[in-house]
Amino acid sequence: MSTVVRDQSQELQKQLISGYFDSLSTANEDGKKVVYTFVPGNLTELIRAFDLLPVLPEINALQYGMRQKTGQFILDAEKAGHSEDVCTYVKADLGMIRAGNIGPTGKKLPKPDLLLLSYTGCYTFMKWFELLREEYQCPVVMLHVPYQGDGKISPAHRDYVVQQLKEKLIPALEELSGKKLDEDRLKEMLKLSAMAEDDLVAVFQSAKAKPSPIDAWFGGVYYIGPMFTAFRGTQAGVDYYKLLRAEVEERIRLGKGPITPEGDMNQERFRLVAEGPPNWTSFREFWKMFYDEGATVVASTYTKVGGTYDFGFRHDYTRPLETLAEYCGECYTNRNVPTRIDMLVKYVEEYEADGFIINSVKSCNSFSAGQLLILREVERRTGRPGAFIESDLVDPRYFSAANIKNRLESYLQMIEARRAGGHVSGLEVSP
């Protein structure tokens, strides 16, 4: 395999994330308490305002997936009685615990002192932390974030979340940390969040340029890393996004395409929008299928699971608890199917995409249920063709490279035929 090419912001991102895992590995020695929570609806600023450390089990699972180590964890969990039908993030996490809870960077992860069940956009979260509660014998705080069934967050729903923050979560964090909430500190952190969010949105919106200077899906998952893990509300996060934005703006100035693991991709032949998560176990192989064909993903929905910022939401430090509640409700998988369709249509049109691709993952009903209807609706409304690929998050048994590559190439050929005035229709791809 060729040497991976990285720019400065990628190096910084890597340092931030690995440094964070280092801090987790010494949390016990450092006397730090640990809160496990989820990416959608993560309340990083609030957790860190108490000097607690967040741990995100999905991040551990996907990082292990990228290192091709989840297959055995999943088998171990299935041997222990977990169904082959359910979420592989959960099984990878449980397998990882059975293997000694060594984190993806090879260092031990601390046990949770609290499980913050931010119940946002995913039913499985509830079961996941009920299962982890049995593994770790530690307390759980359930934070119920109502789903956007009508495509909006109503004031009553926001108030419900705020009430839970006030009456359950904050007292639990105060008890765990031994500190009272310092609201001024929280506000300062939220100010920093909004600054970083501005830059992240600018980075994503840079993909409207032609050629796009970024890949908003494969590259995008690196960009969201700090924001969705532990660096929202920190100066380190602000600095990272400032640097990233400057690099991206420079790429636009130079007319460069996205950076890939093999260097710059300068010939942009196809502009695509992506719905759903990527596959993690064959992440680079999957990405290569795209950049080898000159296909750039110019907008993606997966990069909004930890917060949808590009339609205007920013953390508002003047209303700290309300803004956290609204943030939780805004996450992508907490949005109903019509809203998701609207988002995709907007992306296809505003980013002038040639089409869109849905990677439907077996593990995740929150994403996957309804995607075939989404495919048809987005095609109908935009007149642009969609492709449907099936794989999984971290279960390598469900990634069929040859089949996916073959179908992706066929799909791109179809787009070319369309440019030449040929017939257009959707394409469904199964492994």
Place this chain on the structure above:
Amino acid sequence: MNRAEIVAWAEANYLDLEFTAARRWLAEEPGRKAVGFLPVYAPAEIIHAAGMLPVGIHGGGDRIDIIRGDAYYQSYICHLPRSVVELAVTGRLDFLTGALFPSTCDVIRNLSGMWKVMYPEKYSRYVDLPQDFAKGVGGDFWTHELRELVHDMGELRGSPITEDELRKGIGDWNRRRALVRKLYAKRRDEPHNVPTDELYQLLRAGEIVPFEEFMTMAQAYLDVCDKDGRRPRDNARVIVIGAFCEQPPLGLIRTIERAGCYIVDDDFLIGNRFLTREVDCSGDAVRALAETFLNHTVANPIVYERDADGKKKLVGERLRAARAEGAIFSAPSFCDPALLDRPMLQAGAAREGISFISFKYAENTGQFQQFREQAGTFSDAIKLWGNV
């Protein structure tokens, strides 16, 4: 009415995917409306309070070929939503003015949005059950949600629902719940007199036909069970856990019982028994309905388990309450709530030395031999060696 007549009535309604009884009721009087609801729990009494007909939507089971429904769902998603879509796109649900989609799982949640896209002219609502159980937090939230539902149902029928109507509607449902509990108690005490396939079809019919018709037939069934005594067999008493959303084919229920098991507790159509107490209708009926949910529901995977040891204790508690000798974990394929819960429940069963077996089904499963062998062996083992 004798048992055969009641069971024939129930079976006819259970088998009827045209929902003839509901359509007949609608046709009897101009302006009548029906509102559907999906599993697991929806506050159907509010639909009833509005004078509309609540209709349980459970898909087509093994009685419909899925042709167009499969075009909406990948192979790794459970069977229920594709058969619900099949019913819808073939016009079988066109008599419904609206539909409620409770927060059972992500599949039903997303189906609520699909419904909005597919049937924009129809009313549909996602019913987000509370996962916080404090009176002033989850209680306020759920009261607010219920009041919105009351408002919407009033708009749907054309005039606001009055407090008296609400009290009466919820009161009717109290009577209904009490009767269903009596039926379940009767089966628990005399499973030879209340075969589960009969009870199941009766309850399925009850989710389609008008309230009074069900109450009459259910009471009649209870009465004939007293008179029409059957000889008990030396069957194993079992509870069936996990079949609370996508319903098993009737053949599977019959197979379990014919294999030598008496089902003495189950999760089938659990929405009918979700609230375990009557709602106090003397004051603010909506608030009372909300608070009853907070404090008095069955333990079910769609609701967050507050007790850290709750999952582990549950099977033993249910087993003892039903005086059962073993548990059958029977879950639909690809059912997140049932299958994610199962390891915790099984660990609890193992901790207490409870015998259990497990299998998966789909609502259209057509081959029962493997279940017969499994349940038959299980029953024999219990009878030969006891609950070990």
